[in-house]
Amino acid sequence: MSVPVVSRRREVSGGSARSLLTTLLGEYVLPAERPVWTSTLVESLALFDVEEKAARQALSRTAAEGWLESDRVGRRVRWTLTSAGRHLLAEGAGRIYGFGSGAQEWDGRWLVVLVSVPETLRDLRHKLRTRLTWAGFGSPTAGVWITPHLSAEADAKLILDELDLSSQAMSYLATYGALGSERAMVERAWNLADVGARYQSFVDEFSAMRPTTPDGFLRAQTLLVHEWRRFPFLDPQLPAELLPAKWSGTTATDLFNELHLRWRTRAQERWSELAGD
Structure with missing residues (x-):
């Protein structure tokens, strides 16, 4: 069995079909611990305006990277996560859900x-x-x-x-010693203004989102996780004492946790319907 190929660039890429597919696999397929039909994944990706051809290409390429393996049941094809694929997705889930900007203790x-x-x-x-x-x-x-x-x-x-x-x-x-300023060193080392602006955009987008339909909950929950996946790689996760005042990353972390919990049941229910569970 080939070892899955993973890169941080692909993990945080914005709108690619493969990146969205990775989010679906981690959020719904991994916890379910059962195979998923091609049609389920194609229909789910269609919620994000991914055409069927692009969805099938994403599946094929993800399988070629060693994340998935397929088998036929009659005329239908279903996909199962490989053991290595499960490991990588579980590792990613731990990183995503355990991430919190400014939450780390630090000994200086x-x-x-x-x-x-x-x-x-x-x-x-x-x-x-x-x-x-x-x-x-x-x-x-x-x-x-x-x-x-x-x-x-x-x-x-x-x-x-x-x-x-x-x-x-x-x-x-x-x-840090007596010369210069530790905060100035941090400002030279990282572009926290840019990271903070990205966090604020996340807050603005998702605080205004109000899903009402089954597809709406599935789409909102998937987008929430998909966008949040970027931050563990964009944010150096500095201790609170090194961050700017009123750091938007704290607000974004609280919002992500709140919405993920609020939308999870309805999104999982819709996924189960599409999956035929």
């Missing part, structure tokens, strides 16, 4: 990673920046990467090993 220490890549190796520099950024690191100045999450050192080591840069890197734990 920073993980600092020093790694320098020559300007002439631009492609390698770009890969390093992209990978460390997706892992939650920020860079206040060239060659310096920081995070308040000390456990992220394992992620950094994996990235540096894969890019063959470990021998050129150093890491250490530190508290």
Whole structure:
């Protein structure tokens, strides 16, 4: 059995059929622990204006990545999550539902990673920046990467090993000293204004959403989770004392938890109807 291919870019991509399919698999298929018909997935994706051809292509490509396997029952095809697919989706669900901006306790220490890549190796520099950024690191100045999450050192080591840069890197734990401003360092390392604006857009969109029909609840719940999936990769999840005042991420976290609970039963009921349960 092939190992599923997953990338953080695909996990947070906005409107692709495959990204929406991943949300459906994680929100409805994974908890149900039973196969799902092609028609169920095609009809569900149609709620988001995904055409049947694109839906079937998304299924085929997701299966090719090792997330799904199919079998025939008469003239119909049903899909089952592979063991590796279940593992990745369960891991993603834990990340999504356990995520809360500003909720982490912090002992004041920073993980600092020093790694320098020559300007002439631009492609390698770009890969390093992209990978460390997706892992939650920020860079206040060239060659310096920081995070308040000390456990992220394992992620950094994996990235540096894969890019063959470990021998050129150093890491250490530190508290901020007397020079300069810790908050100014944070502002240079991360674009919190952009993240905050994205959170506010999430709040504006979903606080105004009022589903009333079975399809409406299914669509609203799926969109809620689909949009929320972005934030664990966009937000470095800094401790509350490092965040701007009236951080919109706190409001967004509360709204997500409230709406997910409020809409869940009606959305699951509609999914069960489509699935023929």
